[in-house]
Amino acid sequence: MEAGVPEEIGFQTKIEIALDQIRAAHAAGLPRGPVLMDAGYGPHSDLRTAVTALGLPYVAGVLSNTTVWPPGTGPLPPKASTPGRGRPTKRLRRDAQHRPVRIKDLAFSLPARAWRTITWREATNGALTSRFARLRIRIARRDFDRSEPCPEEWLLIEWPKDEKEPPKYWLSTLPKNIGFARLVDLAKLRWRIERDYQELKQEIGLGHYEGRGWRGFHHHATLCIAAYGFLISEQETIPPSAARRAPPRAQLALP
Template sequence: MGRRVSGSSESRFSAYVAGLVGVIGHADRAQPLRDYCTGLIMPGERKSVEPMAAVTAPARVAAQHQSLLHFVGEGHWSDEQVLAKVREMVLPRIGQHGPIEAWIIDDTSFPKKGRHSVGVARQYCGRLGKEDNCQVAVSLSIANHHASLPVAYRLYLPQEWTNDSERLRKAGVPDDIGFKTKHEIALDQIRAACAAGLPRGIVLMDAGYGNHSDLRASLTRLELSYVAGILSNTTVWAPGTGPLPPKPYVPGRGRPTKQLRRDAEHQPINVKDLALSLPAKAWRTITWREGTNVSLKSRFARVRIRIARRDFNRSEPWPEEWLLIEWPKGEKEPTKYWLSSLPADIGFARLVDLAKLRWRIERDYQELKQEVGLGHFEGRRWRGFHHHATLCIAAYGFLISERETIPPSATRSAGLLPPAVLSDGYRPRGSALAA
């Protein structure tokens, strides 16, 4: 599993958990907190409660199982306060490698069978690439090129859940939680981050969020710039074009109109058609990151445009923005499109670099799931789902802080703590020997 690192990592882990104990509440939660975080960062294929009980207290697995189960499933401690403390401890370590550059909106999904686990419904599951029974959670991460950290995380409840009061009650969903779309949840998280005074960054989002013009407009009102993925059928006004001004008012012929107009010669164009119409000289090959073995590069074009969405109900055109387009060499047509409210004088390579920085959230989720078991929670209720996720983020935050101390040959979680010794009689639930 990799080499042991020095014992100083253990002492730093103890200090880190002690910081969390300060906001977790009662003193009797301190040991379950330490044990749960320990179980999350120790090597192991499964980070649900029972196997973590086995590795953190091998001599008393049953009692430990009950202790951890109660702590994560029933404990009345605040996810928000714990995440705030994680930010306080981890952001300075991230900031040693440069200022925060981005706030990244995204969601992640967990395939789940049955209908009683909170939030489970037939919906699009990114992990499977199709619709299936799953849970979906929306998150906000703050990032620079060195690392990123989730600072907000909330389960999305489909309307079939929020319309079923008995189902909500059985799953322990708080009374004040009603239906919200994913982009509404994301906007709530953004507003909370602004209110908390977190270091601001450019908001990055894929087309699942970026295609919502109301969300983009809300970010502008919060004085946040964005680089937002959009769909190829999004309509815009190409450079040098735009809607017609309102009709001139003729006295005595009704009330004056203030709406912009279109006619047969003044029509917007979708971004795919605009991209295909660009001359060859508009395209540049830009490298945005050094990959594991090769440089990551592609062909891009950018143009100043105005969005066209329902501007016939407006008296002024939408402000100018950047349209960024990616068309990899060898592809038949462009593959990605972004809108950006970043200044007109931003460098081309810098714009591409920020658009591509969203890869950090993919790394977040990969490591949260593979290293610390974000998707391994087996409970059914709202509180347990969020408590487990909060503690996974806390454990992940510690691993981020320790990044420079882990040898390249070690896995991220291996070697930070002494290996557990299981009792001879322990058998995982469901194993043939246990049966």
């Protein structure tokens, strides 16, 4: 049985699909905000670079083997040229004394005063609290192919006291003056996205589709998402959400 996939639709990785969706939202003029990525997307430097090129900050989960330059360190400048020895090199350098470190190793090297206990939200069973550290770093990935160091950004590390090692790390291009608690709050906002998916699948019926057609699936998904958007907008009119409800947004033209 043919699924009816349009001929112009080709294979895309999930990273390519995500970037296309971000670009479409950006082009449509949707309200701007930080792009949140879990550790399935955050380690892809091309995605982070493309998001930055759109003028959007990100908070991206990354893996413990990500390499960075700690505060006050960085790659060596390009080697000075020698007259008569060809074209001068423009690439940054490393040597035995100038090497980036894994963020896991950096976390273990931090002093006790670097860690702060922060509560980011109230949950059913009480406040959600953990221990965090943050510092300004530079990404080191393939910077030996660059002529200038990567810009500074935030590295946020979560390390609960009952864990043997930090379970989560984030990179963020949010402003340098952002509050510590606010940075944690945004990093932890991924739970809201996961909750949206859960409610869409279980309560609205997104996961109930049993057809095999491209057109039918997209009709089903569109109706589910529209219904969920309506329910969320109605929920905002019910206290306590109503007390801090944002002003109505301008309606966007439908394609």
